[in-house]
Amino acid sequence: MNFDVIIIGAGVVGGMAARELSRYDLSVCLLEKENDVATGASRANSGIVHGGYDPEPGTLKAKLNTVGVEMLYEAAQQLHVPCLHNGSMVCAFGEKEDPAVKELYERGQINNIPGLKILTGDEARAIEPNLSTAITSALHVTNAGIICPYDLTIAAVGNAMDNGVALKRNFAVSAIEKNGSGYTVTSAKGETVTGKYVLNCAGGYSDKIAAMVGDDHFTIIPRAGEYILLDKTEGSRVSHTIFQVPSEEGKGILVSPTVDGNLLTGPTALKVETPESRDTTPAGLEQVQRLAAKSVPSVNFRQVITSFTGVRSSEKGGDFIIEESKKAPGFVHVAAIDSPGLTCCVAIARYAVDLLNKAGLILTEKANWNGNRANPHAFREMTDDEKNAYIQENPDFGKIVCRCETVSEGEIRNAIRQNPGAWDIDGVKRRTRGGMGRCQGGFCGPYVMALIAEELGIPMETVTKSGGDSYMLTGRIGE
Amino acid sequence: MEKHAIIVVGGGPAGMAAAIAAYDRGVTDVVILDREPHLGGILMQCIHNGFGLHKLGQELTGPEYAAVYEKKVMERGIKVYYEATVTHVSPDKVVTAQSRQGILKFQADAVILAMGCRERSRGALNICGSRPAGVYSAGTAQKLMNCEGYMVGKKVVILGSGDIGLIMARRMSLEGAKVEAVCELMPYSGGLTRNIVQCLEDFGIPLYLSTTVAQIHGEKRLEGVTIAQVDERRQPIEETKRYIPCDTLLLSVGLIPENELTRACGIPMDPITNGALVDDICQTQIPGIFACGNVLQVHDLVDYVSEEAERAGIGAAELILNGAASGEAIPTKPGNGVRYVIPQNVRKTGNDVSLFLRVTQPFGKVKFTVTAGDQVLAVAKRLKAAPGEMEKITVKANMLENVTEPIVVALEEL
């Protein structure tokens, strides 16, 4: 089939672009090299809705951040993605750092960010009593928030699919050729897809994709950030997201509640070889703990649930690169989307669609577009009486599979059946939180594997953790 | 709302023994709620033998031991709700469970918590490296092999010398996998000596003490681990790092009582055992709520789980039949060389009281002394003592009569 638009990369930007394009009378295909969406930078990052005080005035980042915050909140609501308007604080430790808070405040004024306020250390501690006594001033950012990045991506892709977008997974782009009316995109396995226009949203690989059409003017620098996630018992240490002003040790480590009620600390910033470099390191985890304790000394790191590494795609220019290729007409790059990329994802998507439009893509709004998505977490949010009534009709929802996060069989089956369905264990985890709690899938792992096998009609032995060679079992006993 | 005299949360060895004991003591309106479709809990995947020697006088496998108790539950007509996961227990003893029948709510006169424990996961250990498939907690691998009939890997490294890890080393070897090594962070094994002998030595599997897994390698499936000896701060020593190719890493690094319901109920906890603070009949500090088995303290023998649960069951029944026993509560405390003592409170009821404890590190010949002020209440000698083996010391009822000061259990090496 010849699509109007091909999107390469189902991260939060690709997913949001797919959703934006699904508003129009177009055929759209979203290509993803992995077994699921949101497996790159959108899988593991801080999940922050940034206020917009930070980007250099005049940059694309500043422009899109300022307009992007409200767009994101609106999209999150339509997509039923939990999003918390909790505000943030950027803290200074001592006289030497106080001017940095003032500088961020002033930059925020230039960027036209509402609701910024400079607090003294005591004022900050009056709002967040667990903050360190070493904090001397803080920038209070009231429009900031938190959101789950993969939840948002899954929802965006799902809503796009509900509105007719095709998702092709395990399609690793290996070649792109110009054909008469557009481009032929070939996968490593030799499958081809053709499209009149292409959006390159390939994250850590966006430079490689660009090079396939002759663009070599930017190079992605993958930077790893290590995080430590703590149990819900630590989730209320702070209610705001607590940042540190940049210092010699880097941009600082944040301490933040998550939308699920856990506490997140991190990230480090380490240049790594490839976007797949997701190792955690002793030095990194030590740094996260030490610097998190600098802001909030009472964080109890004995309550660690897991540690992980996310990889951001930076570029030496420091700004987003969103442009039509000069060598390949109708081919638009959306690259170097590092922080505040999540905050800007809707604004970026609209900006990119606008570029496609300027390149000739005709946008005719569909009459029946539905930007609202059914709430996949509806059951979780019900009262006991509502659950009781629901279980009478749907008994699978009565069977709890993940006891740590109280996730039922019905919710897991739904996650496998929904748009885009979970095809592996990590996919179930990201959609339902099943296996994400204290025991980390110790009890529910085998049950989840059996449900995946049954729903997808595949043998147990072929169930994977995250697609590809991530097999869980090596065979049947005695065979 | 359904009303019952006693609700038992969990139908594993503790829950079954507690329910049976309560019934036999005269309270027949006992209900067991279990999250699985069968009774027996984790015993059902423990197909190895070694259960019941102490309690039943015969050596049984896990499922056989469970069947002995299941039969008693059935004979007494004790009502069991299967696949009913308890989601909340309130201090006034309203128990909420979720099942295929709906949200079930019960009002009980007494609640016995017997939810067992869970395995410490990789996340809690902060092992560095990647996050591939093939890293299993030992119990998960055990379930997949023994209940579902699947192999989880072919070339295995085990971190932690807890009993489940040792048992799995043998199990995987018997099924044709190659177990390359068992690494133990501490300078001594965490498992029972008999398991070191018959699970490792029989199969020529090396046990490396003071050794840890420093890094996990592999993008999609585990490709290998870097192991290293550790220094006195338990940090890996760089020069001792060594790579072992393997497709599976099993973790047997400790069990944690599963006390989410207990905490949510507001029951005061012991930070050392991670279980509730209890008295000599396993009653928590909320009257009428009891805790027993691995949810109270991690046991190494199911036989002792059953015994502890019987005390809880009898205690709950007597509370219902006779009301709260009067009798002053004396606190217990761990002394030299002792990590914890359970129960944390002993009431003077005219009965002998058994104290359960674990030592802080391995010792040779030791003498335990139980004192209250100047008074020596009991003395017990052991040829050896290790953290992996729970000790039991009984104090005679008459010795408790005049006790007013806290009861301290301490040891001295002989």
Next chain:
Amino acid sequence: MERNITCIICPRGCPMTVKEEAGKLVVTGFTCPKGEKYAIDECTNPVRTVTSTVRVSNRKDTMVSVKTAAPVPKGKMMDVMALLRKTAVEAPVSIGQVVLTDVFGTEVVITKAVD
């Protein structure tokens, strides 16, 4: 010849020593007669109980646990496993039901009921 043996009869794990004195094996360190016997057996004919699973042929993806009713020679454990691999049972089965007879002097029996 002296050999140190840790008893595996019960969880206590007594450390024992076996010496040969005047053509007889003498055990020290045991705390019960079972331990003494184990130490002698361990030096003359070490034995182990084998526990494993066998397939239930008429139930989808179902295994049932089994054990040797008595210990078998330690060196024959893998031979028992090979026999079990070729064995399947038909449900229903009950605890104690014999699956294989004449297995190195004992039987293999079911340890978990399948309805």
